[in-house]
Amino acid sequence: MSLTAPLTEGAVLATAIGPTVAMVVIGIVAVVAAVHLVVTQNVVHAAVSLMFVLTCVAGTFMLLGAEFLGWTQVLVYIGAIVVLFLFGVMLTRARLGEAELDAPVSQRWAAAGSALLVFGLLSGVFIKVFGNQDILVLSNGGRNAPGVLAEPTTSAELGNDIFGNWVLPFEAVSLVLLAALIGAIVLARRDDPEHVRSRVTRREIEVIDEELGGRS
């Protein structure tokens, strides 16, 4: 993706068109998948559209030259979090195709209103402040020519910064992850042995009853 060598006019044009097309495609897919996520009545479909959105976000990161982040997104989000969600859907047996996924209509209208308001405010501010600014002219401290993709950030740069300027937050995040791991285990494990035992016994009684009933 990095094109720092001197370029001819045609090459500059080509590199400018390629990312733009990719950008538009990614944008359309992301928007459609995001809207489908919040209106679908099927939880599994919602998880799959989240996967589409996450893939598009990974693509956006790559377009912006954040390669490491893009692959992290693919590994952590698409690889782990979506699978976790599917497990959650499976274990809670969220009934598929039932209307109780959504709040009442009045609340949905209010939600749509607030979402529109937030979108209008945010995009209005963005458009007013950044206008027609081209992202590539300013990237990498102005080293890139207009229309040429930003130089990708190497993982070495990222690692130097994380383990230099951001060591403390990094360690804090590792503690947060550890706490979340232990917390999730404590929350999700079934720790009333009596309940389990009584269930097993009941099942055993049923089996014995069936056998007795079959014999007599």
Next chain:
Amino acid sequence: MKLNFFLVLSAFLFSVGIYGVLARRNAVMLLLSVELMLNGVNIALVAMGVMVGNITGQIFALFVIAVAAAEVGVGLGLILLVYRNKQAVNVDEVDLMKG
């Protein structure tokens, strides 16, 4: 490429996430929408970082991803617990601590 494309996309994902959080009653759907919002913020962070020409935005986004992973783990654990006790994942039915 225009900076505003990324920023407006990020604002859109964030707002759709807000709609999802407010308009859904299934707790798993709520968590999915929160992920949407976090991703919108991540796009804005990275785009702004690229614009000013340093990588702090990317590092923030990395931290957001790590915290989101923790959040999903704990959140799904909680949902599982609620489901086990109430046989439902409808957030309207979980009003034990309502004053």
